[in-house]
Amino acid sequence: MSSGGTGEAGRRLVAFRIGRLVLKTILAGLFLFAAIAKLADPAAFTQQIMNYQLVPWPVAACMAVFLPALEFCLGICLLLGRLESGALLWVTILLVAFSGALLSAMVRGLAIDCGCFGRAMETTGTIVPLIRNLGLLAVTAALWFSRRK
Numbered sequence: 001m002s003s004g005g006t007g008e009a010g011r012r013l014v015a016f017r018i019g020r021l022v023l024k025t026i027l028a029g030l031f032l033f034a035a036i037a038k039l040a041d042p043a044a045f046t047q048q049i050m051n052y053q054l055v056p057w058p059v060a061a062c063m064a065v066f067l068p069a070l071e072f073c074l075g076i077c078l079l080l081g082r083l084e085s086g087a088l089l090w091v092t093i094l095l096v097a098f099s100g101a102l103l104s105a106m107v108r109g110l111a112i113d114c115g116c117f118g119r120a121m122e123t124t125g126t127i128v129p130l131i132r133n134l135g136l137l138a139v140t141a142a143l144w145f146s147r148r149k
Contacts (some may be wrong), residue, residue: 020146023139027091030136032075037118038068048115052101053108057090068118070094088144095137102130 038045042064049060070090077087098116105112106126114129 007083020143024143027139028075028078028138031071031091034117035068035072035075041119044119045115048113051112052105053110054101054104063126084147088140092137095133095140099130099133102126
């Protein structure tokens with residue numbers, strides 16, 4: 001028997017797959033939690049969107065229904081492993097857009113709750129959510145580059 005042969009490679013592959021599954025499950029869980037929390041109170045989420053002062057009320061009201069529904073679908077796709085490449089692309093687009101909105105609020109000095117998790121987790125400020133988004137973008141990139149073609 002050779003040491004460090006296929007046994008070691010096999011263990012590394014299993015560890016890699018488990019790690020990837022854990023990251024994907026965490027990302028899916030966050031998107032599902034965020035979606036459900038926002039869908040539970042679309043009026044409150046509409047106000048949280050309005051606090052950014054980027055879109056008029058009718059657009060914010062549509063976004064308050066559409067964004068959580070999209071987040072829910074993306075979470076399900078990631079959790080079930082279906083349409084993973086497309087889901088990861090959309091997660092990236094959303095995280096970049098959300099980060100842009102957070103940066104815009106920071107630059108304009110708005111003291112607002114990010115609205116990331118609806119009323120379930122209110123955290124006044126934009127720095128911590130921005131750092132969290134950057135971390136989630138790193139996770140998304142890792143999942144993207146480690147997916148099977």
